[in-house]
Amino acid sequence: MSESTPASRAKLRQILIWGAVALAVGGGVLGWQRLKPQxxxxxxxxxxxxxxxxxxxxxxKTGGRIKQVLVREGDNVKAGQTLAIMDTALLEADLARAQAQVRQAQQASATVDALLAQRQQAVTTASAQVAQREAQLALVSKEYQRAKELVAQGFLPPQKLDEANAQLQGARAALSAARSQVAEARTAITTTESQRTEAQSAIETAQASVKRIEADLADATLKAPRDGRIQVxxxxxxxxxxxxxxxxxxxxxxxxxxxxxxxxxxxxxxxxxxxxxxxxxxxxxxxxxxxxxxxxxxxxxxxxxxxxxxxxxxxxxxxxxxxxxxxxxxxxxxxxxxxxxxxxxxxxxxxxxxxxxxxxxxxxxxxxxxxxxxxxxxxxxxxxx
CATH class of the missing domain: 2.40.30.170 (Efflux pump adaptor protein, beta barrel domain)
Structure with missing residues (x-):
């Protein structure tokens, strides 16, 4: 028997490979046909x-103790139906505390509003005093001018001019003090308005806490998102x-x-x-x-x-x-x-x-x-x- 050449051996391997592929494909098709109903x-x-x-x-949604489970395995349920209820004692206590904080913040806001009204009245009062001091200064200035003329003409002694000058300086000081009171009252209004803003923010924060806790309370009632059947x-x-x-x-x-x-x-x-x-x-x-x-x-x-x-x-x-x-x-x-x-x-x-x-x-x-x-x-x- 003659020895096989490398070319003949390679050709034989190729034939065997293609044969194996054909058998695999054919086997797969036959397997699928066997599985397919006759x-x-x-x-x-x-x-x-x-x-x-x-x-x-x-x-x-949050951790807690299960209070009630209202359905059993195999029950058919409707969308929105209550399935289980969580124990909400802690959430209810948190809600009461948050509601108290809302009331406290509202009371603080009312106090600040009253203080703001008082500050605004103080500005009005101080402004009236300024007007009064301005009128007094105008009167004293005229008296000083008359005293000055009379002293110059010799109808009044020089000490009368000194008295008129002292009254003029006093009126000017009183007017300056009144104007300072107006500025101080207005500054107090600005401060009180900032306090009112803070009080309003405190109310909104407390109300947000109430809404969050109410949402947690709502989530503590587990409801069916759609119609279906309880499996587990x-x-x-x-x-x-x-x-x-x-x-x-x-x-x-x-x-x-x-x-x-x-x-x-x-x-x-x-x-x-x-x-x-x-x-x-x-x-x-x-x-x-x-x-x-x-x-x-x-x-x-x-x-x-x-x-x-x-x-x-x-x-x-x-x-x-x-x-x-x-x-x-x-x-x-x-x-x-x-x-x-x-x-x-x-x-x-x-x-x-x-x-x-x-x-x-x-x-x-x-x-x-x-x-x-x-x-x-x-x-x-x-x-x-």
Whole structure:
């Protein structure tokens, strides 16, 4: 037997590599076909997933002790419904203190207003005294001029001129003192106005504290942000939680969907708004209508719990199909998230749905009370919306 050349060995390796690639791709396609329900036409793409919904945690804003929890797991609740109440004894004491501070600040402001009025009256009084001193100075000045003329003519002795001059100087001093009193009273007004501004700021600060505490008191009553069902009761009455501590978890049953994965060849033909059909493992006799609301723009690895080992080697696209909220509202008490099933998507809009995927829903249940819990042991056929 002749020895193989390096070129022939390289060619052989290339053939083996391409063969392995072909086997992997073929195995992936065959694996997806095995997982796809049998008997479906090529116009239908399928993937498995679980029913999901929007979860919301009901948590405390500030730390405190739980006083009451008014709902149980499984209860249906309405938006705005009170779910739990926190102990507010400390907040109520803080509110009383803040309200007292408001009253104190208002009283201080009233006192400053009265003082300001007194200062303004003092300015008026001092201004009147200035006018009086000015009149006296004018009179004394005239008397001084007359005394000066009479002394010069010899009708009065010189001491009369001295007396008139003393009265003139005294009147001038009194006028200066009166004017100083006016200036002092006006300065006092400026100071009092600053005090009034400070008093008003103290009132606003105390009122802001009252509003903050009132907001904390309002937040101490935990209410449902939307309609839904209580899924988890994470805390009990009497427990002390920190700020942000979870008390309850609820699920929005008006936003239920199934997330599943499709290979590139199928996902590339699925458009937003495409019709879908959901079949749950617990109720395979029912077919639930849905619509595609999301198709991933970037491929990703399929989760290990979804496909076979061969299929996990392929990149898949995440797809999400939502159930009509009006349909969900009719079967609220029967909707259960987390249930596994298959999602089927029509990738050819012109192709009809096969008979086995025709919409089939259970009999519509009678209306239930808003707070009625789901039955403890519901039949399997009631698990699908």
């Amino acid at each position: 008997g479906l036409p090529p116009s239908i793409a399928s993937g498995n997933g679980r029913l999901e919904a929007t979860d919301t945690d009901i948590a405390t 009761r994470a805390a009990q009455e009497g427990e002390v939680l920190g700020g942000g501590g979870r008390v309850l978890s609820m699920v929005d049953l008006s936003d239920v969907y199934m997330t599943f994965f499709l290979p590139e060849t199928a996902a590339g033909r699925v458009a937003i708004g495409s019709e879908a059909r959901l079949v749950l493992d617990a109720a395979p006799q029912y077919v639930i209508p849905a619509k595609v609301t999301f198709v991933a723009s970037v491929a990703q690895f399929t989760p290990k719990t979804v496909e076979t080992a061969v299929e996990r080697q392929k990149l898949m696209f995440k797809v999400r199909a939502h159930i009509d909220p009006q349909l969900l509202a009719r079967y609220t008490n029967q909707v259960k998230t987390g249930m596994p099933g298959m999602a089927h998507v029509r990738i050819d809009a012109n192709a009809p749905w096969p008979e086995k995927l025709a919409v089939k829903l259970p009999a519509e249940p009678a209306p239930a009370p808003a707070n009625a819990s789901a039955p403890a042991s519901a039949p399997a056929t009631a698990s699908a919306p």
